[in-house]
Amino acid sequence: MSRKLVGILVMAYGTPDHIAELPAYYTHIRQGRPPSAAQLEELSARYQAIGGSSPLGRVTRAQADGLAAELQARFPDTGFRSVVGFKHARPFIEDAVETLVAQGIRTVIAVVMAPHDSGSGIRPYFDRAAQAAGALGLTLRPAVSGWYRQPGFIQFWATRIRTLLSSLPLAESRRTLVVFSAHSLPMRVLDGDPYPTQVRESADLIAAAAGVGNHAIAWQSAGRTPEPWLGPDIRDVVRDAWDSGAYRNFIVCPIGFVSDHLEVLYDDDIECRSLIETLGGRYLRPPMPNADRGFISCLADAVAGSLGQTERIAA
Template identity: 45%
Template sequence: MTKKIGLLVMAYGTPYKEADIEAYYTDIRRGKKPTDAELQDLKDRYQFIGGLSPLAGTTNRQAEALRDALNDVYTNVEFKLYIGLKHIHPFIEDAVKAMYEDGIEEAVTVVLAPHYSSFSVGSYNTRAVKEADKYGIQFYHVEHYYQQPKFIQYWTERINETLAGIPKTEHDETVLVVSAHSLPKGLIEKNNDPYPKELHHTAELLRAHSNIIHVAEGWQSEGNTGTPWLGPDVQDLTRNLYHEYGYKNYIYTPVGFVCEHLEVLYDNDYECKVVCDELGVNYFRPTMPDTNPLFIGAIVDEIKNVY
């Protein structure tokens, strides 16, 4: 007999329409409304990438692909999909309540972020568990999947494809910039959070498996809190690498993200490219995982470890 369990896929969320932007930004700021200038700045960024982020649709496609892959692999379990978002509806709590209403007693949770931090993946899980405790739902958490061979294979293939388009004579003048979303430095250090070590491990795995010679690690998309965040920022890193080593080709792999959205389309494809253009060097950014079978397979393989 097939057992039905929940699959709670959690993600950051993004506005569905322009009218959602202020409430979304207010939620990110923990209830503090943005100033008119701050709100306009965010709207301008969305306009630059085409009006709104494609994240909402991609999150749905990724979650559905994961559910389908799991139901192909597991013969005695049927996974029922629920999507819970951090900063916009359907919120994480809404998804957990829907599970209860459907009679779900067990569920696997996964966040669409490859690396673990208590401030990212950990915070999603905490919210989900707090709500699940009201209903007696048991969760099995995926905490990270960056180290899964299929995840590394995905990025290795993209790096090697990009390198194939660069003359071999310039490979020693090419650098891979591996990055993830920055987080407040003080909080990371205070809690001995594994997040920076996991990004470093990712960079080392990509160095070992791909044809790249030079690898650098950076951080991006830091918040404006007035306190130090993890660095170096990828823009500063690009300038430093150019002045110190004279690299001609920069391959940006924002491995802390899993699809194209504002942080990739603006912070990488615009802001980093502006720096590359300023320095007279070449900008490359391979395609993001999205619903690639290797990426989905990496999460499936990690779920096998927890359920």
Template identity: 40%
Template sequence: MIKRKIALLVMSFGSPTNIEDIEAYYTHIRNGRKPTDELLAELKGRFELIGGTSPLVKITEEQGKAIEEVLNDKQDEIEYKLYIGYLHVAPFIKDAVQQIYKDGLTEAVSIVLAPQFSGVSLKLYNDEAQKVATELGIQMKSIESWYQAPKFIEAWADNLKTTLAEIPVEEQNKAVVVFTAHSIPLKSAQSGDLYVPQVKETAKLIAEKAKLTHYEEAWQSAGRTPFPWVGPDVLEFTKKLHYEKGYIHYIYCPVSFVADHLEVLFDNDYECKKLTDKLGVHYHRPEMPNVNPKFIEALAGVVVAKVAEN
């Protein structure tokens, strides 16, 4: 039997894999404007604090291969072939789609490794992929969001329950889970962007699955711009919770991310931990989804559902 061949385009933000590539990466994020020496030094300092580089690219490749393997192991009608494209480092999304064309595939399905849809982030990936695919005559189906996927929620809830179990029983009522997500410009949120309500629903679904008693929501990793971003900021909010509610255990769950990378390893594991240490309370963070089998199955299921759409 001749199998139907479909390209599986997995997209993520991307990250430099060595210190020499940080300037080019930062310049690309800034739409071609080179960062000042001060800004570049600051970013390099952040990478140094998490070990020199981010593991994001390595984890993205592992996630992509794992999804491809599950998809091909579960059925015999379709042969999925993995392609990876990044928004800010090579291979860029355009490169990946062009490779699909060079390999002679005419069908593709794309998924962004970000659960919630936003017009200022996830849409950029899908728009770029669709633009190049259309130019090359590739029929591409793009997944817009998958934050409700049951096994994605289960994977987070499982990891969260593991972390909570490490806290002494007599201190459980003094523990709070803080669901965080990458902030977006306030103007975008106020213009009807779906991201904020989807993040809030993600937190609610995980909280219900994990049967949480105390949980809150905050925002992290806001850009440095003259205009405001969605808040409350996680660091300021942590101080507020400490002084107003007296929690002694803070469990941070960055639910808009799916892998260990700069925003998690620095913004959470360094900055949030530095603050909790200063306040004399305990910092916790569950494992990220990474290549958790339930998480990979969730993404594979989302891909299968998209391919089956008319």
């Protein structure tokens, strides 16, 4: 008797693999409206500043492979096949679902590589996956989202914060502010949305686990549109903390993200670092989760937990 096959659909925002793909990528983000020459030039300059391309695609594939391997080790009676689907780049979410069908898989577990839930930010991934799965006769298991409470996720960040703090002299550690950040969203989409509350709860859980008393919550990477976005912006938080005279070192923890990509490598490591160092301070950032084994294990915990009793995976 052949064992049951379960597909793991790992979804992420997506990124162009090469600068030449930027126009199509940006046009897709803008729902078919091509960017202006100035907008394209600015985005191209950001990618050039981080080496010409983002590692997001490579990292997401490594995360998907690691998750399937971890689940396979835990549930040997079930065969797991992972595939990556992106929101704004190929392979798209729909392409990934078709790949699973071609592999003979009829049951799919979907997970987004973002720890906090959001109606406008995360739910569209699951909506697209569900629509594609339904059209092809797939069974889509309960969505895996809002997994920021997973002990492994909390400990990942807490351990790395403690490591950075322990590398500083005691007097300097007392002048260090831990800044937890996540992607900003337009205020118009946040009425009743759990996202801001989950991010704040996440920051508080990590700070408590790390034994950190001095921490702040900030928002980053807001779109350049005239409408109001969720704040305060991370740069404003840094300036205010510096002006208070209490802090001279800043540990930036982008807990809303789980991999190295443009928003971390440029918005934090270049723009935020530049501000802090211009002020005269020290910028520190822990490594991102990427495909860290402990992080992958916590993802597997979330997948198993979302299904209720773990034996249901093999049902």
